[in-house]
Amino acid sequence: MHNIAGSPVEGHDFFGREAVVARLQDILDNDDILLLGPRRIGKTSAARAVMKQVRAAGWRAIEINVASCVDESGFLDKLEAALQPEVSSLTARSAGAIGDALAAIGRRIKSVKIPLPGAGSFGVELGEGSAEDWTQVGGDVLQLIAQMEERWLIYVDELPILLFNMIRNDPLTGVQRVRRFLDRIPLSEDDAGSIVTAVQWPQPYYLQATFHHLRSLIGANPGASAASLIEQAMDKLVQPGADNDFHHWQGRLSQQLSRADADHAQAMLNLAARDPSGARPESLLAALEERMGEATTEQARRTFIRLRDILQRDAYWWPDEGSGAKRYRFRLEPLRRWWLRRDTL
Ligand SMILES: Nc1ncnc2c1ncn2[C@@H]1O[C@H](COP(=O)(O)OP(=O)(O)OP(=O)(O)O)[C@@H](O)[C@H]1O
Ligand SMILES: [Mg+2]
Structure with a gap:
């Protein structure tokens, strides 16, 4: 072990802190990490140890130091420079497409738009090129990374310095730019x-x-x-193709009910989906009677009650008596919209 006092330590020079590294690696499975600590406490060394660990687990890991960056475009330049060599080691086919997209990134960023409440947006020009906001470009980079098969760790060192630089160089909108950069959405x-x-x-x-x-x-x-x-x-x-689980709500009906019951339940839900405030029991029953043709009113009534209770128990709908007359309405508004869209030409 070398006696290094100053630069980050790696490999045999990194002593102990196995538990810290393991814990950080664990967190990264589902979350991002903001690693804050006093000067020289060992942040960079620990981060590099984590990079080594995740690489061993098949991830790709890159490090960028953004201390010298003064704006968003500088950040993306750093990211691009670190990504390029990683991309060139990918399989030829994906490297081509991803590499081309990456090469274009640096040239694309021209402006930084800052939303100002009630006053549209305020633009800061950063350079030549097509007029694109950096968040678009940044989003594209993330999407490119997401397309690759491996998991990624992007370690950004000295981020606070970049953020301070942005605030210092732009007294007017610097703070908002930093908020935007950190993707902090103002949600009242x-x-x-x-x-x-x-x-x-x-x-x-x-x-x-x-x-x-x-x-x-x-x-x-x-x-x-x-x-x-x-x-x-x-x-x-509720758009088709969206990665939603609304299909399960529909599929579960045919799993747990007989074919005829599932169809009845589906028809009742179709009716209830037409109005956010639901459908009156009388119209639901009438629809059921019509569907059941030969059956007596009493049989239709009993089927209604049985299916109604199942749909209520399984949280498809609930009896809302808030407006005086009872209405069976969807519990989950997104499910209602999805149901309605499916039932509409
Ligand atoms: N695990 C370790 N084993 C041995 N020495 C360490 C370890 N971690 C940190 N050090 C010592 O601390 C010094 C600073 O480490 P490092 O650069 O990782 O800290 P830092 O928190 O990133 O510092 P800065 O705030 O300056 O960026 C190293 O040069 C080394 O002397
Ligand atoms: Mg450091």
Whole structure:
């Protein structure tokens, strides 16, 4: 072990801290890490030890030091420079496509747009090239990385220095730029309430999924308030091809019910889906009677009650008596929209 006092230590010179490294590696499985610590405490050395560990586990890992960067474009230049050699070691086919896309990145960033509440956006020109906002370019880089098969660790050293530089060089919008850079979305208590109201049934997964779409919409619409984009986020959530689990709700009906019952239940839900406030029991029963043809009113009634209870128990719908007359309405508004879209030509 060498006696190094100053530069980060690696390999045999890195002593102990196995538990720290293991813990950090563990966290990275699902989360990002902000590693804060006093000067010379050993952050860079620990981060490099983590990089070594994840590489051994088949990840790709790159390190960029952004102390000399003064703006977003400088950050992306660093990222590009570190990614290039990694990309050239990929299989020829994917390296071609990804490499071309990467090469174009540095030239693409021209402006940084800062959303100003109620006043559109304010642009800072950073260089020549096509007028593209850096968040778009940055988003594309992340998408490129996501397309690669391996998992990635991107270690950014000295990030606070870049953030201070941005604030110091741009007294007018520096702070907002830093917020944007860190992807901190201003979400007021009211905005959060609006998301819950929009989803109706505050289940964590659906709140997360809605916020996921909201977040990318906010990125694509600088200047728009979060609240004004919630509707669009809900729409995105129920589009075909979206990675949603609404199909399970439908599939479960045919799994647990007889063919005839599943079809009846489906028809009742189709009817309830037409209105966010649901359908009256009388119309649901009438629809069922029509479907059951020969059956007596009493048989239709009993089928209605049986299926109604199942749909209520399994949280498809609930009896809302808030407006006086009872209505069976979907618990989960995104599911209602998905159901309606499926049932509409
Ligand atoms: N695990 C370790 N084993 C041995 N020495 C270490 C270890 N971690 C840190 N050091 C010592 O601390 C010094 C600083 O380490 P390092 O550069 O990793 O810290 P840092 O927190 O990144 O510092 P800075 O805040 O300056 O970036 C090293 O040169 C070495 O002397
Ligand atoms: Mg360091």
